[in-house]
Amino acid sequence: MSAPSRRPEIRRRRTRKEKIAQLRKRLGAAKTDADRTRVTAKLHKMAILSPGQPLMKEG
Numbered sequence: 001m002s003a004p005s006r007r008p009e010i011r012r013r014r015t016r017k018e019k020i021a022q023l024r025k026r027l028g029a030a031k032t033d034a035d036r037t038r039v040t041a042k043l044h045k046m047a048i049l050s051p052g053q054p055l056m057k058e059g
Contacts, residue, residue: 016050019046023039023046027039027040027043
């Protein structure tokens, strides 16, 4: 795989990783139930798009 074709993939992964970190941080700081459920829904949506390790601890 050449560098030009790999660059978008690397950028996608980096952006996704940053977004997940931001959402996890926001989930930890969430005060109300509504905030928690909204952030949790966003994390679940991102988790559905990519198989592998779960983004959140279940429970």
